[in-house]
Amino acid sequence: MSEFVETVLRPHFNFWVYVILMMIGLWALIAKNNLIKKLIGLSIFQTAIILFYVSMGVKENANIPILDHHGHEEHVVAHAEDGHAGAHDKKAHVEKSDHATGSHGESHPDATSPDPDTMANPLPHVLMLTAIVVGVATLGVALSIVQMIFREYGSLEEDEILEQVKAGNSDG
Amino acid sequence: MLSKVFATIAVVITGGILLYGVSDFPGFGDPHSPANAGVPGQASISQYFITESYGDTKVPNIVTSVLADYRGYDTMFETVVIFAAGMAIFAILRVVGDDSERKPRRKQESSFTNGDHSRIIIGTTCRLLVPVIQLFALYVIAHGHHSPGGGFQGGVILAASFIIIALAENLNSALKRLSETNYLKIACIGILIYAGFGVMCQVLESDFLDYGVLQPILMTDGPEMARSHSMLGVEIGVAFTVTAIMFAIYANLSSRGLLRDGL
Amino acid sequence: MKSWNKSKPAILMADQLPAILVLAPLFGAMIIGLAGTKDHKICFPITLASLLVTLVVAVAAAHQVFEHGPIDYFVGGWKEPIGIGIHLHIDSLNVLLLCAIAVVAVLVSFFSIRRIGDKNTEKTPHFYTLYLLLCVGLFGITIAGDAFNLFVLIEVSSLTSYGLIAMGSSKRGAFAAFNYVLMGTVGASFYLLGVGYLYLKTGTLNMVNIRDILSTQPEIAASRAVSIAFLFILVGIWIKMAFFPLYGWLPNAYSYCPSSSACLLAPLMTKVSVYVMIRVMVSVFGLEWVFASPGWSNLVVWLAVIAIVAGSVLAMAQREIKKMLCYLIVAEVGYMVGGAWLADEGLWGLTGALYHILADAAMTLCLFLAAGIFAKRFGAKKITELEGLFKEAPWTAVGFVVGALAMIGVPPTCGFFSKFYLIRGGIDAGHWEYVVALLLSSLINAVLFFRIFEIAYFGNKPAEGHAHAHDDEPAETALPSSEIPTWTGVFPLLVTAAIIILLGIFNGEIVAMIRVVLEDLPNLASRL
Numbered sequence: 001m002s003e004f005v006e007t008v009l010r011p012h013f014n015f016w017v018y019v020i021l022m023m024i025g026l027w028a029l030i031a032k033n034n035l036i037k038k039l040i041g042l043s044i045f046q047t048a049i050i051l052f053y054v055s056m057g058v059k060e061n062a063n064i065p066i067l068d069h070h071g072h073e074e075h076v077v078a079h080a081e082d083g084h085a086g087a088h089d090k091k092a093h094v095e096k097s098d099h100a101t102g103s104h105g106e107s108h109p110d111a112t113s114p115d116p117d118t119m120a121n122p123l124p125h126v127l128m129l130t131a132i133v134v135g136v137a138t139l140g141v142a143l144s145i146v147q148m149i150f151r152e153y154g155s156l157e158e159d160e161i162l163e164q165v166k167a168g169n170s171d172g
Numbered sequence: 173m174l175s176k177v178f179a180t181i182a183v184v185i186t187g188g189i190l191l192y193g194v195s196d197f198p199g200f201g202d203p204h205s206p207a208n209a210g211v212p213g214q215a216s217i218s219q220y221f222i223t224e225s226y227g228d229t230k231v232p233n234i235v236t237s238v239l240a241d242y243r244g245y246d247t248m249f250e251t252v253v254i255f256a257a258g259m260a261i262f263a264i265l266r267v268v269g270d271d272s273e274r275k276p277r278r279k280q281e282s283s284f285t286n287g288d289h290s291r292i293i294i295g296t297t298c299r300l301l302v303p304v305i306q307l308f309a310l311y312v313i314a315h316g317h318h319s320p321g322g323g324f325q326g327g328v329i330l331a332a333s334f335i336i337i338a339l340a341e342n343l344n345s346a347l348k349r350l351s352e353t354n355y356l357k358i359a360c361i362g363i364l365i366y367a368g369f370g371v372m373c374q375v376l377e378s379d380f381l382d383y384g385v386l387q388p389i390l391m392t393d394g395p396e397m398a399r400s401h402s403m404l405g406v407e408i409g410v411a412f413t414v415t416a417i418m419f420a421i422y423a424n425l426s427s428r429g430l431l432r433d434g435l
Numbered sequence: 436m437k438s439w440n441k442s443k444p445a446i447l448m449a450d451q452l453p454a455i456l457v458l459a460p461l462f463g464a465m466i467i468g469l470a471g472t473k474d475h476k477i478c479f480p481i482t483l484a485s486l487l488v489t490l491v492v493a494v495a496a497a498h499q500v501f502e503h504g505p506i507d508y509f510v511g512g513w514k515e516p517i518g519i520g521i522h523l524h525i526d527s528l529n530v531l532l533l534c535a536i537a538v539v540a541v542l543v544s545f546f547s548i549r550r551i552g553d554k555n556t557e558k559t560p561h562f563y564t565l566y567l568l569l570c571v572g573l574f575g576i577t578i579a580g581d582a583f584n585l586f587v588l589i590e591v592s593s594l595t596s597y598g599l600i601a602m603g604s605s606k607r608g609a610f611a612a613f614n615y616v617l618m619g620t621v622g623a624s625f626y627l628l629g630v631g632y633l634y635l636k637t638g639t640l641n642m643v644n645i646r647d648i649l650s651t652q653p654e655i656a657a658s659r660a661v662s663i664a665f666l667f668i669l670v671g672i673w674i675k676m677a678f679f680p681l682y683g684w685l686p687n688a689y690s691y692c693p694s695s696s697a698c699l700l701a702p703l704m705t706k707v708s709v710y711v712m713i714r715v716m717v718s719v720f721g722l723e724w725v726f727a728s729p730g731w732s733n734l735v736v737w738l739a740v741i742a743i744v745a746g747s748v749l750a751m752a753q754r755e756i757k758k759m760l761c762y763l764i765v766a767e768v769g770y771m772v773g774g775a776w777l778a779d780e781g782l783w784g785l786t787g788a789l790y791h792i793l794a795d796a797a798m799t800l801c802l803f804l805a806a807g808i809f810a811k812r813f814g815a816k817k818i819t820e821l822e823g824l825f826k827e828a829p830w831t832a833v834g835f836v837v838g839a840l841a842m843i844g845v846p847p848t849c850g851f852f853s854k855f856y857l858i859r860g861g862i863d864a865g866h867w868e869y870v871v872a873l874l875l876s877s878l879i880n881a882v883l884f885f886r887i888f889e890i891a892y893f894g895n896k897p898a899e900g901h902a903h904a905h906d907d908e909p910a911e912t913a914l915p916s917s918e919i920p921t922w923t924g925v926f927p928l929l930v931t932a933a934i935i936i937l938l939g940i941f942n943g944e945i946v947a948m949i950r951v952v953l954e955d956l957p958n959l960a961s962r963l
Binding site for chain 2: 450451454458461462465468469472508509510511512513516518519520521557558561562564565568571575581583584587588590591594595597598599601602632634635636637638639640644648651652655658659660663666
């Protein structure tokens with residue numbers, strides 16, 4: 001059991017959580033009878049994907065992808081270099097010494113560019129900003145349709161609605 | 173019951189497949205995974221963003237520069253998604269044209285503190301809060317270049333300030349400040365600002381959303397600063413649309429499309 | 436904005452074609468949103484104008500693709516290194532679909548004119564805004580060269596279609612729309628998940644770049660995550676295109692929504708999804724990778740066979756015209772998916788599927804337009820209510836018959852030729868079950884439509900009883916015929932009928948155009 005935890009679960013902990021969350025959402029989406037609960041399931045489902053994407057961009061001991069901006073245009077270093085200890089201490093040191101020798105970086109443009117390992121991957125964040133917005137938009141439209149259903153059927157329970165649909169079918 | 177059986181089967185199959193794939197993933201937090209560092213022979217695009225984006229755009233917040241510049245086309249359509257949602261909700265829910273129902277059922281209070289005494293506390297708090305929220309929203313929009321923030325976040329906060337008015341008082345007082353005609357217009361103007369920046373670049377004989385060529389118009393030193401300023405411009409456009417549509421969604425959902433009284 | 440574009444020099448215009456394609460309807464939608472609420476009369480002219488611009492642009496793009504090769508457009512000028520910006524791509528695989536979308540959108544916009552006479556006139560500008568945004572989404576999907584950008588545009592088209600289906604729809608339509616939202620969102624989320632898996636393994640989102648990596652690095656291409664990515668992308672798109680057994684949302688959603696929405700969505704949404712599937716197979720994973728193990732291909736072809744048979748049989752069981760047509764769409768999706776997965780050596784199955792995308796768009800449009808005219812002018816929604824209507828509306832009857840004959844597969848309509856190519860692929864690949872299913876489906880279609888012809892032509896009942904209102908569909912009660920300009924329905928219908936025949940007559944030329952890219956497949960990755 002502990003071996004399983006160490007070798008399988010621990011290195012991919014976030015990914016396991018995302019799958020479980022997603023399955024909770026999917027189950028609610030299919031099995032729940034109440035339309036609002038279905039929508040809650042849908043939201044959990046979408047949020048799980050967001051967790052998945054963001055987990056992809058995580059780097060051990062890395063900081064947020066915002067460069068430290070000290071007012072001077074050329075003087076840009078990563079947040080993580082300011083004494084952030086961790087696995088990439090060595091690289092940070094190298095960077096610092098580079099920075100010290102390369103005075104203001106105009107002649108050494110590389111000296112100012114941060115070490116990618118000290119910053120989280122920005123791309124998944126960008127993508128998920130889009131996905132969050134899309135999720136909100138979908139939820140809004142779905143809720144408005146639910147309100148329309150309630151106006152028409154006077155119920156939010158799927159089985160009651162289906163009964164009414166069936167009754168309407170046999171009438172026509 | 174049947175749906176529960178079906179749901180369980182679907183969940184087990186999907187979850188099984190996904191977990192089967194998970195074991196193939198690079199470790200969590202690995203800075204050298206393909207997504208973070210790239211595959212042999214090709215660095216990941218995120219490496220490029222981290223190392224080069226400041227030189228390209230002079231924006232310290234890499235997320236903002238990727239969002240509004242490198243992937244600006246995505247972000248424009250993201251705004252269009254929001255706009256489309258607002259339009260769809262209007263089309264689905266809004267009850268229009270019934271004049272007999274236009275009259276409010278309840279007697280309206282014209283300001284926060286009139287009427288019911290128990291509302292004095294809520295109204296006063298709200299009146300104190302709203303300007304602070306709005307100021308903070310503007311800060312978040314404008315400061316997206318340097319700290320987490322930007323048009324979407326700021327726009328949502330700005331919309332929250334209107335929603336809080338609707339919650340504390342009623343929907344009508346919020347609609348008095350941001351009426352339906354106005355918010356629909358603001359939403360359109362937001363997208364027009366965004367797309368306008370893009371088309372302006374085309375007029376200056378470059379590609380869509382290639383902000384660098386706007387340098388002579390924006391009078392900046394160097395195309396990088398033109399990119400930076402244009403990003404602020406499109407973020408403001410995004411904020412317009414998001415503010416308007418978020419409030420529209422609240423207004424329509426809370427009043428069942430009647431746009432009166434609210435919750 | 437449009438006047439600027441027109442006044443620009445021709446050389447510059449040519450470079451900007453992909454951007455203008457999505458921008459023209461976008462600006463049209465915004466202008467309607469700003470000005471249309473005040474004056475409803477300007478909505479239709481603006482819609483038509485921006486769609487005509489896209490039609491011209493699509494034709495110009497086709498000209499350029501066949502004269503000078505594919506168009507690559509990098510938004511924001513972010514070209515190097517590949518993948519940092521967003522890549523738009525037009526080649527012979529999608530340029531004909533672009534033209535088809537533009538043509539369908541223009542024709543349906545005529546059909547939608549009469550909505551202004553509807554009781555829901557307050558929502559006219561919003562209808563047209565959603566209509567144009569849907570076109571933006573469809574064009575964007577078609578030209579996208581970036582896997583994530585494709586997702587965003589899928590959502591643009593999905594959200595607008597939710598709105599178009601749910602607006603002013605009936606009691607049953609509301610519930611159908613809800614199911615559509617759930618299924619559509621799950622489909623898009625699966626697609627997004629698949630793209631995430633791809634990004635996790637390759638570190639890029641650009642389609643061409645992903646394909647490069649997959650073809651040059653066999654250990655990545657063979658990894659589990661990539662196979663699962665393909666599976667989820669495929670299932671997501673299948674939900675979107677209503678492939679068997681994921682078709683549950685389609686029939687109700689399309690048959691209980693307003694006619695103008697159905698006429699726009701039915702021909703385009705499923706077809707564009709089929710295109711996305713083919714694009715993903717060809718440009719992202721590469722056909723060698725997809726067809727590496729024949730088991731998958733056999734499985735999908737069998738699924739397609741079931742889809743064809745089930746769709747046709749279920750269509751026979753329907754009493755309502757629109758619902759019957761919806762089940763035929765399910766069968767037609769089976770044709771295309773099966774054709775694309777035949778994996779025959781000459782790729783005739785894939786060719787047939789691509790040709791059938793165009794043919795089916797025209798056929799579906801034709802039949803839905805005719806059904807819409809019958810429903811609106813005569814209140815005839817059920818097959819039995821069609822009695823004697825061919826005499827009442829001879830021109831509509833002509834259009835309906837042409838569409839039906841194409842569906843059956845009678846030469847010289849395009850339906851015959853698409854089946855011809857698909858069957859050729861099926862025989863080449865040795866998938867006899869697919870060939871049999873196609874022939875069986877043609878037979879069922881013949882039975883279905885000749886039954887309708889008989890009722891509509893020989894039925895002698897006077898057409899009085901037809902105009903009664905259906906209480907379950909209040910939005911579509913028949914209007915007094917004086918209010919309806921007849922030509923708005925008949926004109927697009929007859930144009931579509933003509934297109935069906937033209938597509939059939941010029942099938943050789945069109946197939947040659949389609950095959951430009953297929954014959955060039957090995958070089959696809961090295962094009963950039």
